[in-house]
Amino acid sequence: MSTRSQLQFVQRVEQTSETDGHADRVAQVYRHSDGYPASVLRDLAQLKELLDATRAERGPGYTAATFVFLDKLSTVGLYLDGDPERTIDAAQPANLLKPSNMEHLDQPLFLLGHGVENPADGIHGDEEYLYVVELPTENPFDEPTEWTVKVSGHSAFPRWDGPTDEGFERASWQFHGPLETALADVVTE
Structure with missing residues (x-):
């Protein structure tokens, strides 16, 4: 059984005379499986660690996209090598883009399981x-700051x-x- 969840990545916009009428920046992701707190919070911690180390945090849209990418990347290994019926070679990731290599797979998880x-x-x-x-409102090139989460x-x-x-x-x-x-x-x- 799946544990479905929704995640909102939010960057608060401070209201000033220049931003009056502008809402917070929000990106929302649906996750079909493993949406229980232990799994999601560990994945968020891993995501934050990666974004901090690479200085790649760029607001809600990029953060949400990277969250989905890392989640999907973690399931691709189920379809690479090992099984003689699977024709996807880890050394040739472009094989993932060939529909003929997917004919024997019924709804591969790495293509499903998330929605923007x-x-x-x-x-x-x-x-x-x-x-x-809740993502910080600082410049992404500043020192990394803590994320706040609501569960x-x-x-x-x-x-x-x-x-x-x-x-x-x-x-x-x-x-x-x-x-x-x-x-x-x-x-x-």
């Missing part, structure tokens, strides 16, 4: 967890019968604080 969502559409309604990753309670938001467009606003959060603290507090529960 329109935050205005809310959530599907069958997710079990919601997450908000919903299990199914603690409107679902099938609720206004899913308000899911994030109406969620009950089991944790709100630094990512490092979430790893220590939420993952060990």
Whole structure:
């Protein structure tokens, strides 16, 4: 059974006379499997470590795209080498782009399992967890700063019968604080 989740990567826009009327920058990702806090928070910590080391953090859109890329990359290994029926050679990753190499695979995980969502559409309604990753508003070339995360309670938001467009606003959060603290507090529960 899948543990579905939605993640919002948010960069707060401070309201000034120049930005009045502009909303926060938000990128939203649907994750079909492994959406429970221990998995998502570990993946976020790995993502942050990589972005900090490479100075590649560029706001919500790039961060969300990299999150999806790393998640998909982690499942590609299931389809490379090892199985004689699989025709994808790890030394030739372009083989992944040939549909004829996928004919024997029924819905490969690395092609599915994630969606880039329109935050205005809310959530599907069958997710079990919601997450908000608050990114710093500093220049990405400055020293890395801490990410703040919010982790919903299990199914603690409107679902099938609720206004899913308000899911994030109406969620009950089991944790709100630094990512490092979430790893220590939420993952060990």
